[in-house]
Amino acid sequence: MxxxxxxxxxxxxxxxxxxxxxxEEKFGQAEKTELDAHFxxxxxxxxxxxxWTEKILRxxxxxxxxxxxxxxEEFLYEKLDRKVPSRVTNGELLAQYMADAASELGPxxxxxxxxxxxxxxxxxxxxxxxxxIHTASISFLTxxxxxxxxxxxxxxxxxxxxxxxxxxxxxCKARLKKAKAAEAKATLWNDEVDKAEQELRVAQxxxxxxxxxxxxxxxxxSSTHVNHLRCxxxxxxxxxxxxxxxxxxxxxxxxxxxxxxxxxVGTTEPASPPLSSTSPTTTAATMxxxxxxxxxxxxxxxSLCLEEVAPPASxxxxxxxxxxxxxxxxxxxxxxxxxxxxxxSLPGMDPDWLIGERGNKKGKxxxxxxxxxx
Numbered sequence: 001m002x003x004x005x006x007x008x009x010x011x012x013x014x015x016x017x018x019x020x021x022x023x024e025e026k027f028g029q030a031e032k033t034e035l036d037a038h039f040x041x042x043x044x045x046x047x048x049x050x051x052w053t054e055k056i057l058r059x060x061x062x063x064x065x066x067x068x069x070x071x072x073e074e075f076l077y078e079k080l081d082r083k084v085p086s087r088v089t090n091g092e093l094l095a096q097y098m099a100d101a102a103s104e105l106g107p108x109x110x111x112x113x114x115x116x117x118x119x120x121x122x123x124x125x126x127x128x129x130x131x132x133i134h135t136a137s138i139s140f141l142t143x144x145x146x147x148x149x150x151x152x153x154x155x156x157x158x159x160x161x162x163x164x165x166x167x168x169x170x171x172c173k174a175r176l177k178k179a180k181a182a183e184a185k186a187t188l189w190n191d192e193v194d195k196a197e198q199e200l201r202v203a204q205x206x207x208x209x210x211x212x213x214x215x216x217x218x219x220x221x222s223s224t225h226v227n228h229l230r231c232x233x234x235x236x237x238x239x240x241x242x243x244x245x246x247x248x249x250x251x252x253x254x255x256x257x258x259x260x261x262x263x264x265v266g267t268t269e270p271a272s273p274p275l276s277s278t279s280p281t282t283t284a285a286t287m288x289x290x291x292x293x294x295x296x297x298x299x300x301x302x303s304l305c306l307e308e309v310a311p312p313a314s315x316x317x318x319x320x321x322x323x324x325x326x327x328x329x330x331x332x333x334x335x336x337x338x339x340x341x342x343x344x345s346l347p348g349m350d351p352d353w354l355i356g357e358r359g360n361k362k363g364k365x366x367x368x369x370x371x372x373x374x
Contacts (some may be wrong), residue, residue: 018167021174031173033166039211042218043159049221050152053228057144060235064133064141091126095119114257121253125246132242139234147224151217158214165207172200251323258352258366259328319343319356319370333363343370 035043065071070087098119102112176196318340325335333356335341343354343365356365 014168017171018164021167021171031170033170033173033207035211039215039218042215042221046155046218046221049224050148053144053147057141057148060136060141060144064136089126089129091122091129093126095122095126098122117253117256121249124249128242128245128249132238135238135241136235139238140231143227143231147228151220151224155214155217158210158217162207162210162214165203165210169200169203169207172196172203176200254368255325258368316342316344316357318373319354320373321369322371323369325366325369327363331364333358333361333365335365335369340373341365341370343372 061071096119098115102115102119105115106112107116176193176199179193179196182192319342321335321337321339321341323335324337327334333341335356339358342357345354349355352367353364354367354370355362356370
């Protein structure tokens with residue numbers, strides 16, 4: 001009991017001495033041991049790393065989970081060391097609604113068939129999003145959290161110890177200075193000065209040791225940057241994979257919808273905006289038109305008599321193929337990405353289709369696969 005009481009009293013005395021030294025430094029009444037410029041740069045670099053890591057972590061969490069309530073729930077599960085329950089993505093929920101709508105409105109109607117196809121694509125997008133979130137959380141968010149909750153806490157702890165050692169050192173310097181001043185006035189014995197000098201040597205040794213420990217930890221921030229750089233590459237890789245999957249799913253969906261007979265045929269003529277190579281989907285109505293062919297019907301309703309279709313002498317356009325396209329039947333023209341073909345429109349055609357010619361071959365081609373050239 002006596003030992004504990006003495007220890008408490010000693011700790012209280014040390015705390016009081018540090019508080020006095022800190023206060024006097026703030027008011028400019030005491031000298032302060034300054035760290036060297038390199039050490040100060042290491043401290044500033046570490047603080048910047050911590051601050052930006054927190055910001056990047058928070059914003060990445062928002063990117064992966066925009067719902068703040070869901071983020072709070074995931075945080076609580078993580079703190080309780082429990083597995084976060086699987087959550088339906090927005091794409092998967094939309095897919096379910098579309099599938100239910102198709103079932104109720106008629107799965108055999110053009111609208112119902114399209115709803116089913118789009119629902120399948122949205123479900124695939126939702127699954128891809130789930131994989132991306134999982135991969136990004138493991139490869140990017142987890143290392144950032146580990147730094148903030150592990151390495152940074154250790155650095156902060158050692159920095160506080162260094163601050164205390166510095167306060168002790170400066171307090172010893174102040175006591176020695178007072179002891180020498182008193183000795184000069186012959187009010188103190190020499191052993192008081194010797195005691196103050198001994199305390200100063202001990203404080204200096206402890207400060208130097210703690211400064212070296214803290215310096216090594218701060219220099220380790222460079223390794224942290226290397227690790228975060230690797231994680232950043234992993235994050236970009238997972239994001240690239242995710243968007244590539246989304247692109248493939250939507251491209252496949254676009255191909256499937258393009259083959260649905262009459263899916264996009266309206267009852268009125270579409271508007272005719274100026275031709276633009278950047279908006280291939282809106283240019284069909286302004287393509288040169290040739291005389292009507294009696295046997296011509298919208299895609300899927302009857303086969304084109306391609307032999308009877310002749311383009312006008314000065315009414316065709318060149319187009320660059322954006323994506324590969326596999327012809328669904330003999331009335332369509334198969335396409336290869338980046339090739340150039342000649343295109344034109346016919347009266348009564350679905351505005352999303354054109355007649356394409358390549359050499360001695362011709363057939364229907366979807367406008368969305370083309371970039372019209374001026």
